[in-house]
Amino acid sequence: MRVDHIGIAVEDLEAAKKLYGEVLGLRLVFEEEVPTEKVKVAAYDGGGMRIELLMSTSPDGPIGRHVASRGPGIHHVCYAVDDVQASVDRLAGAGVRMIDAAPRPGAGGCRVAFVHPKGAMGVLVELSQHPPGGLHHA
C-alpha cells in the first residue's frame, strides 16, 4: 500500500498548471477529462506519486460541490492497492465507513473505491487498483 496520488481541487486549471509546472517546476505527466466525474485533470510527477489538479466541469460534480463548500485545496489522498475488492472488504470488516461498498471504474482503467471521510478522520481516502499493464493514460 503506497500513495498513488494526491487530488487537489482547483478553480482555474490554467493558473494551477502555471503554479505547479512553471513556478514549482513539477513535470506534467498527463492531462485528461473524466466525464463521469465531471472533472478535468492535470497530473504532475511528485516523485513516485502524482499531484493531480482537479477542476470541475460542472457545479454539481464532486469537485464543484467541494469547492463551493470548502474552497479550493487538497481534496483526497489515493492509495494504490493490489486488490481493491480485498481492501474494501478488509476496511468494511474493520468497521470503517465506506462510500463505495463495491469498486467502480475510475480514470485510466483503474478500479476504485472511496472511504468516507467520517471513516478516515476527516480525510477522503481513495483506493485504486491499476489495470494490468499500467494506467491507460500514463
Next chain:
Amino acid sequence: MRVDHIGIAVEDLEAAKKLYGEVLGLRLVFEEEVPTEKVKVAAYDGGGMRIELLMSTSPDGPIGRHVASRGPGIHHVCYAVDDVQASVDRLAGAGVRMIDAAPRPGAGGCRVAFVHPKGAMGVLVELSQHPPGGLHHA
C-alpha cells in the same frame, strides 16, 4: 522536487495510529514530539514519501487552531528541495505569497519554509531541505 510527506491533522493520535497502522496497514517509521510546533507526530511509510499524523499538544498551536476552524483532515503537502533558500527566493521572485521569507529550523534537522495557502490556491505548501546525512529521526 518531490513530495516528502503529507501532514494530516488528527484529534486522537492513538485512534489515528490504529487506522493507519492496523487497518490501512502502513508501516510506522518514526514518532516524535516537536515542542516548537506544539505537535506530536507519527510518520508512516506511504511509498517513498511519508504520511505524517499530527496531533496538537496545545489549542493555540498551528494544528490545534486548524482543527478548531476546519476540523481534522489533510493539513499540508511538503516538498523536499535541495536548497530551501533558493526555492524561497524563486517562489517569492515569481510573486508567490510566502509565510516564511527565510527558512527556519524544522523537525529532524530540516530547514523549512511555508508558502501561504493564498499563494498556492488553498494548499498549505511546505518546502523542506533535509540535513546532510538524512533526517535525524529517520
